[in-house]
Amino acid sequence: MATATTYGARAHARAQEGTRAEAMPVVPASAWPAPPCEAGHLVWAETVAGGNYTHKVLARGTELRLTDLLGDACAHLLLFAADRPWERLNVADTVKVQWNAYLGEGQLLLSDQGRVLATVIADTSGRHDALCGTSGLVRNTERYGDGTPQSPSPAGRELFKLAAAKNGLAPRDLPPSLSFFQGVEVREDGSLDFTGSAGPGLSVTLRTEQDITVLLANVPHPADPREAYTSTPLEVLAWRAEATRSGDPLWEATPEGHRAFLNTAEFLAARGIA
Amino acid sequence: MSEQTVQRTTVPARAAWSAVVRAGATLTITDLHGNQAVDFLVYDAGDTTVRYSAPDTIQEQGNIFLTTGSVLMSNEHTPLMTVVADDVGRHDTVGGACSKESNTLRYGHHTWSQHACVDNFLAEGARYGLGKRDLVSNINWYMNVPVEKDGTLGIVDGISAPGLSLTLRAERDVLVLVSNCPQINNPCNGFEPTAVEMTIGAPE
Numbered sequence: 001m002a003t004a005t006t007y008g009a010r011a012h013a014r015a016q017e018g019t020r021a022e023a024m025p026v027v028p029a030s031a032w033p034a035p036p037c038e039a040g041h042l043v044w045a046e047t048v049a050g051g052n053y054t055h056k057v058l059a060r061g062t063e064l065r066l067t068d069l070l071g072d073a074c075a076h077l078l079l080f081a082a083d084r085p086w087e088r089l090n091v092a093d094t095v096k097v098q099w100n101a102y103l104g105e106g107q108l109l110l111s112d113q114g115r116v117l118a119t120v121i122a123d124t125s126g127r128h129d130a131l132c133g134t135s136g137l138v139r140n141t142e143r144y145g146d147g148t149p150q151s152p153s154p155a156g157r158e159l160f161k162l163a164a165a166k167n168g169l170a171p172r173d174l175p176p177s178l179s180f181f182q183g184v185e186v187r188e189d190g191s192l193d194f195t196g197s198a199g200p201g202l203s204v205t206l207r208t209e210q211d212i213t214v215l216l217a218n219v220p221h222p223a224d225p226r227e228a229y230t231s232t233p234l235e236v237l238a239w240r241a242e243a244t245r246s247g248d249p250l251w252e253a254t255p256e257g258h259r260a261f262l263n264t265a266e267f268l269a270a271r272g273i274a
Numbered sequence: 275m276s277e278q279t280v281q282r283t284t285v286p287a288r289a290a291w292s293a294v295v296r297a298g299a300t301l302t303i304t305d306l307h308g309n310q311a312v313d314f315l316v317y318d319a320g321d322t323t324v325r326y327s328a329p330d331t332i333q334e335q336g337n338i339f340l341t342t343g344s345v346l347m348s349n350e351h352t353p354l355m356t357v358v359a360d361d362v363g364r365h366d367t368v369g370g371a372c373s374k375e376s377n378t379l380r381y382g383h384h385t386w387s388q389h390a391c392v393d394n395f396l397a398e399g400a401r402y403g404l405g406k407r408d409l410v411s412n413i414n415w416y417m418n419v420p421v422e423k424d425g426t427l428g429i430v431d432g433i434s435a436p437g438l439s440l441t442l443r444a445e446r447d448v449l450v451l452v453s454n455c456p457q458i459n460n461p462c463n464g465f466e467p468t469a470v471e472m473t474i475g476a477p478e
Contacts, residue, residue, distance in 0.1 A: 085407075090370065091328075092369060092411040093373075095368060096427070097379045100427060101427040102425035112409075114376055115375075133330060133333065137350065137351070139351045171349075172407050172408055175410050186425075189339075190339035191337045192337065223333065256380060259379045
């Protein structure tokens, strides 16, 4: 198709409509071929390429399912209260308050304000990490030759900076992150064992307990010992559901979590939200 | 004070402290009475968006405990300070700071009026233009946080003792913020916060 004229260039660009790529967002999300819920409830349907990132603002009471399609995804995650990004995921409080260094079903992802941002409501992987954070430019350059976002081996932090910028946030807004699908275990002497992936097709489902901004980077875990930058697609599906309420087993599961839900409910009530 | 000592300060129980430590200079933290957690954040003095990163530090050494030889890494995976001496053997990178908010989760709402480290960090950081966005997971010197096989983690009785110390060397000009932890609901301060001593030594 001739692109030497504006008319030709326009026609050429428009002819790309409908092209399918392996990794892409499906818009509207309801067009996703195999929805895990009523199709009309889907609000986000995307396949994130290895070495790429995505972001979304999700309403309170949304379920967010991350799936490691081929077994080498690693979903690095940051959460912020939408429109109040100074309230954000606090990894230290998340592990300390719940007396557990590992992530899994039933765990609350806590903010620095003693409230719940999201809960982990299902987990078929069990290989996650709250200790090592994501990868950085300096180390990726040492390990893979490059770590810049457009390179074949982007660092997680560099991608988080871009996702943050698109939500009006700066590098100083990026606290330590969590990662799903590539695990680490702590030995008695404090040293770490990289346990890697539990295999392809496994998923983690989060439920948002406030309106939150989600930043996701799909890059290799920083402790992945493999020489090659190994990162495969991550499926992201989100649908409208309900936030955790009094009476849900999760609400009463632990005294610390119970108080976190109470704090969250009180905050939302005071704002006239829920 | 020896000739090489630039500054020596006793930080009272529950108080905050800060200083710029020049490249090559040392900072010695002495646990005067034993079993006192010293919450610690460090920033590049010239660019505070470059600051201590617990995960990069854990990555770098493949261990969640800090001791002699541990390098405190920034969020850009560059060295900020190095532990050059340590009488205790292990310090915490995982537990972060106590806050009035997290105290309500950990112990109950009756703790709201108590002092907490995050307030110290906010007050001390504000002197340098730092705010809430600039607070990240911090180091807890002298705090003992083991992780069991099943992932259970918690603050337990300390392994420090009166007079034990550790020394850090600045790898560049750094700004250090300290909260001498006021926590009274867990064993990190033996349920009774006490004073610590900060000594800045001249660059070699």
